[in-house]
Amino acid sequence: MMAALLLRDTDDAYKFADGNRITRNAKFEFLLADVGHHWKYKQWLFRFLSYISATLTERESKEYIWNCTCNTAGGQGRNIPNDNLVELNVQAVKKKVQSQGANATFTSARKAAMSIKTQNNIRDNLLNQSGCKPSGKRKPEVVKLSDIRAIANACLKGNLFVVEPRRQLDSFTNFKNFFERIDATKLYKWLNEQEKKIKTETIC
Numbered sequence: 001m002m003a004a005l006l007l008r009d010t011d012d013a014y015k016f017a018d019g020n021r022i023t024r025n026a027k028f029e030f031l032l033a034d035v036g037h038h039w040k041y042k043q044w045l046f047r048f049l050s051y052i053s054a055t056l057t058e059r060e061s062k063e064y065i066w067n068c069t070c071n072t073a074g075g076q077g078r079n080i081p082n083d084n085l086v087e088l089n090v091q092a093v094k095k096k097v098q099s100q101g102a103n104a105t106f107t108s109a110r111k112a113a114m115s116i117k118t119q120n121n122i123r124d125n126l127l128n129q130s131g132c133k134p135s136g137k138r139k140p141e142v143v144k145l146s147d148i149r150a151i152a153n154a155c156l157k158g159n160l161f162v163v164e165p166r167r168q169l170d171s172f173t174n175f176k177n178f179f180e181r182i183d184a185t186k187l188y189k190w191l192n193e194q195e196k197k198i199k200t201e202t203i204c
């Protein structure tokens with residue numbers, strides 16, 4: 001439940017471009033990635049936090065925090081993470097390159113990548129001048145609250161949050177909060193290794 005609420009809050013923070021909330025949640029997500037052995041996300045989250053707190057200047061850090069998202073559709077609550085935007089751009093470039101078939105080269109792929117923004121600007125200007133509305137591109141939004149609400153309602157209905165003497169739930173005898181599963185010794189060792197790497201990269 002805790003991890004589900006954290007994910008839901010992070011999703012909401014990205015939608016509304018709340019940089020402070022994204023950064024705060026990243027600290028908990030880093031610990032969650034460590035417990036779940038998701039090394040790629042753990043590494044990315046560590047780098048994200050280290051840029052903000054140590055590597056960048058104060059001005060650059062603030063800019064980094066408040067530029068984690070991009071709004072491609074307009075309107076409030078429609079921001080997407082920058083890594084999703086990169087994926088969208090990659091897919092757009094792939095379509096351009098694939099349309100060239102066997103004639104595709106490094107130069108043509110580079111030109112396709114550089115021309116996408118210009119083509120989009122021309123299209124937007126034509127739509128504005130002609131008064132046409134762009135065709136819908138948004139997918140129906142997936143309702144992500146229903147599953148969490150169902151879990152919460154089931155827990156409340158079963159009075160799981162109420163302390164009752166001599167009550168024992170045998171279904172989850174080995175369950176531990178994910179914060180309790182953190183191996184502090186290994187985590188500190190890993191952090192020290194990453195700190196040395198960052199210092200080496202900074203010197204180079």
